[in-house]
Amino acid sequence: MELFWAIFGCLIIFVATTLGATIVFFLKKEFSRKLNSVICGFSAGVMIAASFFGLILPSIEASKDLGKLCFLPATIGVFAGCLFIHAIDLISKLINRNKEVSMGKTKLTRFVLAFTIHNIPEGMAVGVAIGNALSLSSSATMVSAVMLAVGIAIQNIPEGIAVALPVYKETKSKVRGFFIGTLSGIVEPVFAFVGLMLASHISALLPWALSFSAGAMLFVTLEDLVPEAKYSESSHIGTWSIMIGFLIMMLLDITL
Secondary structure (H helix, E strand, O other): OHHHHHHHHHHHHHHHHHHHHHHHHHOOOOOOHHHHHHHHHHHHHHHHHHHHHHHHHHHHHOOHHHHHHOOHHHHHHHHHHHHHHHHHHHHHHHHOOOOOOOHHHHHHHHHHHHHHHHHHHHHHHHHHHHHHHHHHOOHHHHHHHHHHHHHHHHHHHHHHHHHHHHHHHHHOOHHHHHHHHHHOOOHHHHHHHHHHHOHHHHHHHHHHHHHHHHHHHHHHHHHHHHHHHOOOOOHHHHHHHHHHHHHHHHHHHHHO
16 A cells, blocks of 8 residues: 555656646637737746745755754855856757847746756655655654645646746647647656655755755746746736735645
């Protein structure tokens, strides 16, 4: 029975991302400026809230054994995540300097990469929790680990939406939007399995991994999504979309 719950916990986080990505099949073909602002704003709000409540705060919480220096992994990790995306951007420009690559595709690649990185520590966290529960042979600990997986899974539904919509907007392909939105979450069960196998060794890396992915997400959000959200006849639409995305994700992160 414990093996069943371990498999369930590792897979549910991926299934939820896939569920969120199906949103593209219910949208119309053309995007107006207002709809573009809504999509980018919602995605930005989700990413900002997920970065802060789902990654940075847990990173600080997991570093409490450092005492007054508990902020250190989060600070260094966020800065390193920003540097990583900036370096990817510079490398991409060098590689494509003699090729015709649209700015939209460059931004999209960076965006999907940041979101995929963000899913890695979430998967690891679930795997470590389940691994600890299995090693203790405690049903109460296993219930707690599975509830963690379910909580992250529910959060992954708006995250799947947040990835699939910009991909669909850029490529005009619902299938591609769904596929890439789904693919961004496939790292979660993979790294959940890694966390499960290495639970006793990998937990010390979690604060750094969480904050690193937060930095990557924040960099992409502030550089790409927020300006796009404000690019409309009415800038208030983008602002409200950011706030709604932020509040939805904040409520999910705090309550679950």
